[in-house]
Amino acid sequence: xxxxxxxxxxxxxxxxxxxxxxxxxxxxxxxxxxxxxxxxxxxxxxxxxxxxxxxxxxxxxxxxxxxxxxxxxxxxxxxxxxxxxxxxxxxxxxxxxxxxxxxxxxxxxxxxxxxxxxxxxxxxxxxxxxxxxxxxxxxxxxxxxxxxxxxxxxxxxxxxxxxxxxxxxxxxxxxxxxxxxxxxxxxxxxxxxxxxxxxxxxxxxxxxxxxxxxxxxxxxxxxxxxxxxxxxxxxxxxxxxxxxxxxxxxxxxxxxxxxxxxxxxxxxxxxxxxxxxxxxxxxxxxxxxxxxxxxxxxxxxxxxxxxxx
Amino acid sequence: xxxxxxxxxxxxxxxxxxxxxxxxxxxxxxxxxxxxxxxxxxxxxxxxxxxxxxxxxxxxxxxxxxxxxxxxxxxxxxxxxxxxxxxxxxxxxxxxxxxxxxxxxxxxxxxxxxxxxxxxxxxxxxxxxxxxxxxxxxxxxxxxxxxxxxxxxxxxxxxxxxxxxxxxxxxxxxxxxxxxxxxxxxxxxxxxxxxxxxxxxxxxxxxxxxxxxxxxxxxxxxxxxxxxxxxxxxxxxxxxxxxxxxxxxxxxxxxxxxxxxxxxxxxxxxxxxxxxxxxxxxxxxxxxxxxxxxxxxxxxxxxxxxxxxxxxxxxxxxxxxxxxxxxxxxxxxxxxxxxxxxxxxxxxxxxxxxxxxxxxxxxxxxxxxxxxxxxxxxxxxxxxxxxxxxxxxxxxxxxxxxxx
Ligand code: HEM
Numbered sequence: 001x002x003x004x005x006x007x008x009x010x011x012x013x014x015x016x017x018x019x020x021x022x023x024x025x026x027x028x029x030x031x032x033x034x035x036x037x038x039x040x041x042x043x044x045x046x047x048x049x050x051x052x053x054x055x056x057x058x059x060x061x062x063x064x065x066x067x068x069x070x071x072x073x074x075x076x077x078x079x080x081x082x083x084x085x086x087x088x089x090x091x092x093x094x095x096x097x098x099x100x101x102x103x104x105x106x107x108x109x110x111x112x113x114x115x116x117x118x119x120x121x122x123x124x125x126x127x128x129x130x131x132x133x134x135x136x137x138x139x140x141x142x143x144x145x146x147x148x149x150x151x152x153x154x155x156x157x158x159x160x161x162x163x164x165x166x167x168x169x170x171x172x173x174x175x176x177x178x179x180x181x182x183x184x185x186x187x188x189x190x191x192x193x194x195x196x197x198x199x200x201x202x203x204x205x206x207x208x209x210x211x212x213x214x215x216x217x218x219x220x221x222x223x224x225x226x227x228x229x230x231x232x233x234x235x236x237x238x239x240x241x242x243x244x245x246x247x248x249x250x251x252x253x254x255x256x257x258x259x260x261x262x263x264x265x266x267x268x269x270x271x272x273x274x275x276x277x278x279x280x281x282x283x284x285x286x287x288x289x290x291x292x293x294x295x296x297x298x299x300x301x302x303x304x305x306x307x308x309x
Numbered sequence: 310x311x312x313x314x315x316x317x318x319x320x321x322x323x324x325x326x327x328x329x330x331x332x333x334x335x336x337x338x339x340x341x342x343x344x345x346x347x348x349x350x351x352x353x354x355x356x357x358x359x360x361x362x363x364x365x366x367x368x369x370x371x372x373x374x375x376x377x378x379x380x381x382x383x384x385x386x387x388x389x390x391x392x393x394x395x396x397x398x399x400x401x402x403x404x405x406x407x408x409x410x411x412x413x414x415x416x417x418x419x420x421x422x423x424x425x426x427x428x429x430x431x432x433x434x435x436x437x438x439x440x441x442x443x444x445x446x447x448x449x450x451x452x453x454x455x456x457x458x459x460x461x462x463x464x465x466x467x468x469x470x471x472x473x474x475x476x477x478x479x480x481x482x483x484x485x486x487x488x489x490x491x492x493x494x495x496x497x498x499x500x501x502x503x504x505x506x507x508x509x510x511x512x513x514x515x516x517x518x519x520x521x522x523x524x525x526x527x528x529x530x531x532x533x534x535x536x537x538x539x540x541x542x543x544x545x546x547x548x549x550x551x552x553x554x555x556x557x558x559x560x561x562x563x564x565x566x567x568x569x570x571x572x573x574x575x576x577x578x579x580x581x582x583x584x585x586x587x588x589x590x591x592x593x594x595x596x597x598x599x600x601x602x603x604x605x606x607x608x609x610x611x612x613x614x615x616x617x618x619x620x621x622x623x624x625x626x627x628x629x630x631x632x633x634x635x636x637x638x639x640x641x642x643x644x645x646x647x648x649x650x651x652x653x654x655x656x657x658x659x660x661x662x663x664x665x666x667x668x669x670x671x672x673x674x675x676x677x678x679x680x681x682x683x684x685x686x687x688x689x690x691x692x693x694x695x696x697x698x699x700x701x702x703x704x705x706x707x708x709x710x711x712x713x
Contacts, residue, residue, distance in 0.1 A: 002347065003347050003348055006348070006349065007348070010349075013671065014412060017610070017671050017674055017675070018587070020674065020675030020678070021610045021674060021675055021678045022587050024675070025675065025679050028680070029605055029680060180386075180387050224386075224387075225594040228386075228589075228594040229592065229594035229595045231586075231591060272386075274390070275390070275391070275397040278397075279397065279401075280582065282398065282582070283578070283583065286582070287578065287579070287582075290571060290574050290575045290578060291575070293574070294568065294572060294575060297564070297570075297571045300560075300567070300568075301564040301565050301568045304560055304561055305564070307550050307551070308550050309551065
């Protein structure tokens, strides 16, 4: 039929234009980076089997708790976020859930040589600065065994099913605010009764941000809308290895597991694309309505045009 | 005072006072449309419907949008997208309709060009259509400023800069347009005013004018045949519907319009719910930052072809070429010297002119998005020269066209 042929021509040129300005142009402007599935192949695998009980001891004697809290084991953070950031530039994370959010190879590598695992040598040793977390030199025994024990300990105390929000807070939240979720780098902004308390809190956030800015060279961006501005694929590959997409960035590799990365993304979508589930369900209903509309419109047209031809 | 009888129905009551039956007859039932037209003639109705969608969704967005450089981004991305019930729906509908309306406008324009629907009495249809195109462009651009994202800001910067007119360096004019040295509050306020008041008013007036221009020449048909509408209408009214070359606008052609509209709406709502990124540039989800230029600044897809006519030339010739591209379509009825009103396929050299123009504009569109480097800028330059060449050649190739 002639009209279908015409439709074919219209559709062809429309798709051609679309292909040119969207998939093709974007592939040229943003070279594609594939995810390695969070395997961290550059880091050595654990050779020793860790023992969680021994690990608990080693963890204490290694001095980790001098900087890190472990709330799950009844150990609060030794300093509040601002005091910690004043000393280190950034607030060291509470390690309660480190065992389930971070990859074990990454944790082991980080304990042995933080700068290397985090991929921030270009901002520290190579610039003559010391990374605030010291490398672990062992507590007298086989160092690989001790590291494996600490990792086993961290895994044993971690919640298996951290929520998307917890994953975000641990992996990203000490540097990136998310004001659409009321999240600041020093924690969730509470509801205040008195203006004065609110201002004091905000002053603390600003102070923390100043430390962070000094530490990283620039304040990390608020991630509220990043799910829309960067998209899932970019965020995932960026998290896996920031240097791949933004060479020289001060952002460390965060070392999350593939599963934790999914959760981080889910949280970012919950904040920046909150209505996506509703969008799909409303969409299906609208489509059903329109198909019925189209059928009725067609029947109406046929009934009138029978007399015209 | 006129004499009024007691009315027996609401229709009669209204008819006594407003002559609605006459109106209906003149505007719909006895507004005659050629039978020999295809679905491309429904694009005007699709455009009217899309404009309706833009208007209604825009009204809802306006209830929460804040035209303030500190609040605009969050009022859109937080309040409308997260807080307000179905705010996301209105926003996606508005943004996608704003993009899709240009696709339909281009289809509608190229339909007119293909069938020669811009000449021999139809010049005013074409000119009023072009006025709509220009006003829609301004409407789209001003709307794009409102979320105050990175692309709003930087596209606003780049486009208003054009008004310095190259070597004339009319920086005072640019500042006057912006109300400031750089885009800021004054800039946002005036583009807000243009977007929600002045330009929609102009568009509505122009749509009225466009419809008015159709009345006397009537719409064209697939063969460009000259129809005696009075004689054919008589046949129709005498019950000879099969032989008559005309049909009623309502309900005959409108039923087809509605079917085409329904197919269009399926396509449109598919985009709204599942494929909206092309119409909502990711970069614009970063808040405006005057200190951070995005690596690639490009306009929305529908402006790319004219942007690419600006870009490959040195500054001043580029601006002249750009100005040329903006206005040359207005002159189409006068540059086409052939008296033939016929589909391009039957018009000799014009046939090639049409397809080359179409492909050339698609090439320009794609090159306009790509970074202006290497082979892309060469292709862009060639395509821009071809575009200008086509218009220069048009009078010559149509002058000696054989009558069909
Ligand atoms: C949103 C804007 C517009 C609306 C609502 C609109 C609406 C319409 C309608 C309802 C018709 C009659 C039915 C049809 O042929 O589709 C029509 C015809 C026409 N329009 Fe538009 N139009 C718009 C923009 C334009 C533009 C941008 C142009 C070109 C520069 C244009 C050129 C024409 C021409 C040449 C015809 C006559 C077609 C023929 O005689 O076969 N219109 N328009």
